[in-house]
Amino acid sequence: MNIADINITDISTLVSVILATSVAGERLVTLIKTFAPSLEGPPGEVPDGSINQKTRKIVLMVLSFICCTVTAYFVGLINYIPDPKVPATAFKLNFWLLGLLATGGSAFWTNLLGYISAIKDVHKQAAAETKRKTDIRQEALERDNKAKLKTATTTVGFDVTFSGGVGSILIQINGLPDLNFNNDGHQQVDLPQGNYLYAVSGSAANGPGGGAVLTISGAITDSPQHFGPGVIVPAVHPLLVTIA
């Protein structure tokens, strides 16, 4: 596993475990020292450079390592990287290594934990800021998309052809000016996405061959519509406009 993949929370968890092991190990050393008074005693009464003092320190250090390692042993083999995407065998601390780290002393690990917590806070703030900026951008993007959808229109074409003489066709769409056809022709309207209704009425020439054809393009509706000679009774049809 790449060390770059370990995030600050994982490090914090790891340091917390080491700190706990360290504190427990120190308690164990203190317990042993009550049974071996020679290991105890104020450091100031014995000169620092004396053989006894050096021996006592080495013994205490070894004792501390043993106590921390024993404590770590009870903690067991722990996968300190709780990310499920990372294989379980990728990053494991053996108990002896944990014990060695814990030997550093609870004061050191407490300071380190405090330092990491501070970094975490900074990270949290940065993440919150980034999230806030992303949210703003997202909202702006959504507003923009909605606005685009609102203003995006489809051109719907109406084509009328007459046969056999004079005719007229009136097309009414709610909220729009009427479309009038007195000759063959094409008219178009730009419509936003949605459902509409239009009404068709008029007349076609009343002789042989008289009729009219209405063809609508750019939307889903009943098309083409054929009308026979005579009066075209007002009829309503739905029209569905989709934005491609």
Place this chain on the structure above:
Amino acid sequence: MKKIYLLLGIVILLSLKTSAQSNTEAPSKTEGTRGDTLRIKLTPGDSVAKKIQARQDSLNEDRRQLQNSLNTIQAAEVNAHERNTGTFLDILSNYLQIAAQNITSSNSNLQLKVNWFALNTTDSAKKYQNSYFKRVAWQRNGEFIIDGGMDQTNKINSFQLGINYNVLNRRDTAMRDYRFSYIRAHKEQGRILLDVVNFMGAKVGTDLTVKLNNIIQRLYNNGKLVLDIQDTIKKFIPDLFNGNSSDQEIANELQIQLNKDITNNPKNRHTLTVPMLAEIDSVSDFEGKEAIANSLNDYFGSYGKKQLEFPSFISKQRADSIVTNLNSKVKANKTLHDTLGVSTMFDANKKILANYEDLVQYISKQPLLTFGYLYTYGTGTVLSSHVGGITYLQGIGNFRSTKSGQLTGSLTDTLSSSDLAGKQKNFDRNIITLQAGYNQVLAVRQKVSVIEIKAALEEDYATSSYISTTEKSTFYIDAYLRARLPKTPWLKFDFKYDPKNGNVLGFLNFTYNLDKSN
């Protein structure tokens, strides 16, 4: 024997016309037939996408065929051409006229009148398209005459060629603008229909949304790509897709989104996606409005011949509400209620149609003035002649009356030989004929004149080479009685009475008028 030949000739001409019509109509009838079954042959190697495409192509073809059949359903409501009187058609034929004249006389003839426009050989579809039709409309005012005569021994003894042209282009009902009779009312009707269908359609659409949500949720949970969502929906809502050309496109909107969601979400299919829900809303709204619109369109468009029936997914309460809404808006509308004098949408349509027909009747009573020329090559007792003439016809009386009256007047000049034996072929005899008459329609059936009587006064005056054995000037009282069934030939009796000499002449004519729509 001669009469049998004449009638045989008419029958042959009629059968030729019928044959020509059936040849041109046959393809459209075939196009109008909807395919009964849809078969898709799938091979193991086909991908689902290919199967969907094959199904789609097949459905599109089916839809095209269905649309063609729907296109042929539109029926003509008004065909003013068919309402012309027999007297009018004797002066100017609409399309084609075949007449066996003077059947009981010693010299009888078979006459064919063909409208100039009928001789225009342009393809029928293009011929009636306005872009072309308006350019050649003048042809509709002219006709050509060809005629062959036989004597009692069945020997052809005469031949005629002629032309008539209407110089007053005032009674061509196809070329008039009738907007005055309907435009204001149609605008109001359109607004009312839009309001009611929009309002009630949204309610029906909401009902449909619930049903469609359930159906599509099941398909979504099932997790199999859908090949024909229209068929599936029809099983649950049988009359939702009822043969409109938009049905397939609307169903496609649902099917495409559903298959997309099924493909993209292999596991989590507890609830429909937001785009799918939006699609269902949109389709439900469309179908709700279309269901109401189709029912109203069928009912009003057929002037009540079809019952007002809503699909089963529209409750009776909603259906009643639609009708009540419509009629209350008509009642509250000034143009429709106060001016047109109607209280329901149905009555408004009837009234507008009546006003439109009145206007058509008014225009068809406008004057007609034709100039004509007829040349006769005759042998034996049939004299060769040149005949030039002017004929005037004017409808009179209440234009709303279907049993209309017409004033007629004609002035003709006939130049022929003075030798009644037909031996001399010189053109030295000139007769001017003035006739004034009145034609009355006595009976109509299916709005078409079936019995007419005409009375006329006629004065013949020989201006040169008059024959010593005959009067220089002769006065006649003419009477014409004709009868038929709608769309059958006219049987016409002509009587000519010379009150001075007490002579009565009688002729029997058999006339068949064919129109483009016959």
